[in-house]
Amino acid sequence: MSHSTYGTMWAEAQEALQAILEEELPAVPPRPRKDRLLVFQSLATFYVKYLQILRSLEAIYDQMVHPQKRLVVRHVLDGVTGRLLELKNEMVELEFSEFHYYDDILQDLKLTPGDLEVPIPRYFLSEKLRVLREREKLLAQILARGGQLEPKPEARVRTVSMEESVRLVQVSERARQGRLRASFMKEIRREEERYHQSRNCNGCTLDYNAAATRIQKVWLGYSTRKRIKKERLEEMVFLGMLPPPQQVKQSVAQERMEQVEGGRRLVQDQHEEDFQQAKDKIKDSVREVEGPDMQQTLQEQIRQWFIECRDATGKFPDYPSVDDGGSLVIFAQKTPEQLAAELAAKEEEKEKRKKKKGEKGKSSGKEGKEKKKDGKGKGKGKKSDADAEEEEQGWKMAPSSFLPAMVEGSKTYKEVWQLRDESQNFTQTFDAQLVREEKRVEVEEEVRVQVDELMRQELKNLKIAVDRVKDKKKKKGKKSSKKKKKKGKSSKKKRREKDQTSDRTIESLYEELVLGGFLIKPMNVKLSEYIGEYSYLGTTLRQADIEPMPSLSDVRQLVALYGILPLAKAALICHTAYASFTRRRISARVGSAPVSAHRTIEAGRIGGLWERTVPACG
Numbered sequence: 001m002s003h004s005t006y007g008t009m010w011a012e013a014q015e016a017l018q019a020i021l022e023e024e025l026p027a028v029p030p031r032p033r034k035d036r037l038l039v040f041q042s043l044a045t046f047y048v049k050y051l052q053i054l055r056s057l058e059a060i061y062d063q064m065v066h067p068q069k070r071l072v073v074r075h076v077l078d079g080v081t082g083r084l085l086e087l088k089n090e091m092v093e094l095e096f097s098e099f100h101y102y103d104d105i106l107q108d109l110k111l112t113p114g115d116l117e118v119p120i121p122r123y124f125l126s127e128k129l130r131v132l133r134e135r136e137k138l139l140a141q142i143l144a145r146g147g148q149l150e151p152k153p154e155a156r157v158r159t160v161s162m163e164e165s166v167r168l169v170q171v172s173e174r175a176r177q178g179r180l181r182a183s184f185m186k187e188i189r190r191e192e193e194r195y196h197q198s199r200n201c202n203g204c205t206l207d208y209n210a211a212a213t214r215i216q217k218v219w220l221g222y223s224t225r226k227r228i229k230k231e232r233l234e235e236m237v238f239l240g241m242l243p244p245p246q247q248v249k250q251s252v253a254q255e256r257m258e259q260v261e262g263g264r265r266l267v268q269d270q271h272e273e274d275f276q277q278a279k280d281k282i283k284d285s286v287r288e289v290e291g292p293d294m295q296q297t298l299q300e301q302i303r304q305w306f307i308e309c310r311d312a313t314g315k316f317p318d319y320p321s322v323d324d325g326g327s328l329v330i331f332a333q334k335t336p337e338q339l340a341a342e343l344a345a346k347e348e349e350k351e352k353r354k355k356k357k358g359e360k361g362k363s364s365g366k367e368g369k370e371k372k373k374d375g376k377g378k379g380k381g382k383k384s385d386a387d388a389e390e391e392e393q394g395w396k397m398a399p400s401s402f403l404p405a406m407v408e409g410s411k412t413y414k415e416v417w418q419l420r421d422e423s424q425n426f427t428q429t430f431d432a433q434l435v436r437e438e439k440r441v442e443v444e445e446e447v448r449v450q451v452d453e454l455m456r457q458e459l460k461n462l463k464i465a466v467d468r469v470k471d472k473k474k475k476k477g478k479k480s481s482k483k484k485k486k487k488g489k490s491s492k493k494k495r496r497e498k499d500q501t502s503d504r505t506i507e508s509l510y511e512e513l514v515l516g517g518f519l520i521k522p523m524n525v526k527l528s529e530y531i532g533e534y535s536y537l538g539t540t541l542r543q544a545d546i547e548p549m550p551s552l553s554d555v556r557q558l559v560a561l562y563g564i565l566p567l568a569k570a571a572l573i574c575h576t577a578y579a580s581f582t583r584r585r586i587s588a589r590v591g592s593a594p595v596s597a598h599r600t601i602e603a604g605r606i607g608g609l610w611e612r613t614v615p616a617c618g
Contacts, residue, residue, distance in 0.1 A: 032394025079405035101538025113534035
């Protein structure tokens with residue numbers, strides 16, 4: 001597809017996301033709900049809508065080649081992924097079940113069960129491909145040195161009794177003898193037929209027409225049987241009664257689509273490399289060209305602030321400290337009097353804190369008596385709090401950690417990309433003007449820090465020269481140095497704890513884990529190979545107070561939600577439940593665990609199969 005197609009898909013996804021955000025963040029906070037069914041219905045609707053947005057954004061991020069657009073899409077994609085996991089956890093806590101059914105919602109939104117499949121982002125592997133290949137190579141070398149072979153699938157051996165073994169041997173032996181006897185009698189019958197034909201024919205030959213007819217009859221019968229067998233197999237595969245053959249030749253359109261997608265990924269890598277190189281060059285250019293003017297302008301504005309404060313208060317102000325923000329406080333659009341009052345209030349707070357620390361030991365007894373008095377008065381307040389809790393009973397949506405990220409991404413899209421004219425950017429390379437604006441902010445921050453140091457010293461000199469104020473921090477320096485020495489002793493005590501692996505390299509630790517059997521190579525299994533159909537009667541059965549049996553499609557979704565998606569980002573892990581793969585002796589845990597290991601993992605994490613530590617059930 002073309003660049004404009006993915007731009008249109010992005011616009012539609014952002015429009016759908018904005019509609020959901022308006023529902024999730026209304027102007028007036030919603031009141032608590034008491035109807036559990038209505039709450040689940042709203043949560044499930046949000047879940048399905050977010051899932052469709054996730055599918056669209058994942059496809060856009062995989063094929064969009066503009067590096068700056070991809071940054072915005074990735075930011076929103078991570079937010080949508082996190083919000084999807086949050087909604088899943090809300091539904092689990094509400095229903096006390098990991099399995100949920102959306103039949104009625106699919107009908108309302110005119111979707112199919114295939115639209116509920118949780119997509120595995122393709123950037124999991126594409127962005128870490130080089131690191132993963134190096135890790136696989138290192139793992140293979142360690143296994144070769146240790147004399148270990150790659151893990152093979154477990155071969156389950158079923159023990160049988162002596163009587164059953166004898167019966168199986170007898171049955172197979174009788175069947176072998178029967179087949180041998182049948183083939184022997186068939187050969188004797190053929191010999192007799194040939195003998196009778198040769199005696200009756202007496203050397204006669206068929207004419208050409210009879211011979212041609214006989215050949216045609218045999219050939220037509222063979223070709224028809226072959227064609228019908230092929231059509232029957234195709235029909236069974238189409239109906240889902242048989243799995244598709246393993247080696248299916250792709251059509252020309254599919255091969256062309258894969259070539260186009262691979263070409264777009266190569267263009268992505270090239271544009272990203274150009275973008276990273278241009279960022280450093282543009283930053284250096286901005287620093288050289290605009291840096292001196294920025295410094296001069298800041299110094300003039302700060303000097304003007306010195307004069308205004310002295311005219312208003314009669315003395316030079318104190319320069320804001322680094323913790324307070326430095327000169328950023330000066331340019332907060334406040335009057336000199338307001339700034340001076342704020343700085344004075346902060347100094348008073350610091351002095352009060354110091355005094356409180358010294359008076360804690362003396363006032364401990366008095367505080368105990370006052371607490372007892374306050375406890376009597378608080379008894380009345382508890383009743384009012386209980387009344388408020390009774391009024392606020394009901395279900396409320398828990399605060400989200402990912403809604404701000406989605407709101408920020410939508411805002412960036414509206415302000416920067418929605419109405420931006422890119423008619424001349426045919427190749428979808430980076431926008432130098434946006435890079436310049438971004439780097440200008442970074443250069444301003446660097447220049448501001450340097451200017452703060454200069455102007456802080458200049459203000460000190462002005463106070464000495466004009467107000468004749470001497471530096472009073474010399475005496476305090478001795479006390480602080482003593483405190484620092486004491487702190488230094490405690491830090492030394494903490495540092496005495498030795499690192500047990502300080503003399504070990506990452507490679508040696510990795511090798512030890514591999515040889516110990518904690519890290520093994522996962523099988524190359526895809527989640528799509530875990531075949532299972534959607535449960536179409538889930539909602540209907542629950543309305544009849546019948547708990548439906550979870551389908552294999554539900555298991556596939558949970559593996560993707562709990563085992564794979566959270567590994568996209570560290571912030572998603574704390575919002576996800578732990579996944580434990582248990583199974584019966586003949587089940588699919590052997591396939592689902594390698595899927596989770598194969599479809600990940602971030603470069604900073606240890607790769608490999610999630611070791612099957614849970615014992616088999618039943």
